[in-house]
Amino acid sequence: MKRTLNFKVVWKRFLSASLAALMLASSAIITPASVSASSGSGYEVEIIESESNGFTHPGVGVTKSVLENMRTQVLAKKEPWYSYYQAMTVSSAASKSVTSSHASSSDPAKPASYAFNSQGINSKFIQDGLKAYTQTLMYVVTGEEVYRKNAMDIIRIWSQMDPDQYAYFNDAHIHTGIPLNRMVTAAEILRSASYQDVSLAWTEEDTANFTNHLINPVIETFQHDNNHFMNQHLYRFSVQWQAIFLQTIEKDTMKL
Incomplete structure (x- = not known):
């Protein structure tokens, strides 16, 4: 029992520190790229790589080469x-007029609730992810800055959540992983x-707020546990990637 408890504590600390480090690893300020010809706005987004402790950003999810090739x-x-x-x-998620599902009706720059403690809040998290x-x-594709503003607004709303008001709810370990990843x-x-x-x-403030008010509390409250049956909180990840893989094969097969 003591050995299991020690492993759990060490594992939680390692994962939390690792993910936080990915966001905090580089504090370099990104500088604007020059405007060049591109489809859409006429502004071509530059993906600027940075390295820290052997890790190259962007690298959480996608890389510079993947984004530029896409x-x-x-x-x-x-x-x-x-x-x-x-x-x-x-998709409605691609609309230029999209807003956060968790924005306060009285102040759109603030979250409707600072607590993350129910499936209702999580449904908004899924939508916003x-x-x-x-x-x-x-x-990235169009260079139209309205899209950047919309994404930044959404992330900054969730970066104001109160770490002390996180509480586990039914099946939270299954349903919070994918929206956090996105x-x-x-x-x-x-x-x-x-x-x-x-x-x-x-900014560095964005990194600190996003890490301390969303990433770490979600992981610590909902994800870190060695008691989930067969690691079932990873199930939706595997199903999602299987679906994407099969769809790609089907498309390519139809072209043959």
Whole structure:
């Protein structure tokens, strides 16, 4: 029993420290890229790599080469990238007028609740995780800064959550992983992407707030436990990637 407890504590500390380190590893301020010809706004987003302790940013979720190749193939209307992009653009999460599902009605820059303690709050987290990631990808492809603003607004709302008001709810360990992954991936891209409006720059304060008010509390409260049956909180990740893989195979097979 003592051995299990010690392992659990060490494992929790290691994972929490590792994920926080990924966000905090580099504090370099991203500088604006020069405007160049591109589809959409006429502004081409530059993905700026940075390294710290052997880790290259962006690297949480996607890399610079993956993002740039995706954009190149989309703009060239090459398959399967273009079809997937077209499908994404008709999603409500890709709308230029998208707003956070968790924004306060009295002050849209604030969260509707500072507590993360129910499936109701988590449903908003799921919606906003997809919105933030989609808006970020739209920004990379089009260069239209409204997408960056929308994604930054969403992330900054969730970065104000109160760590002391997190509480486990039914099946939280299963349903919080994917939206956190999407939101962290969006933040990692935005942190490494150029901008024009300085108010939309990713700052050290953004990193600290995002890490301390969302990443660490979600992991510590909902994810870190060695008692989940068969690591079932990883199930949705495996199903999601299987679905993506099978869809890609199906598309490529139909072209043969």
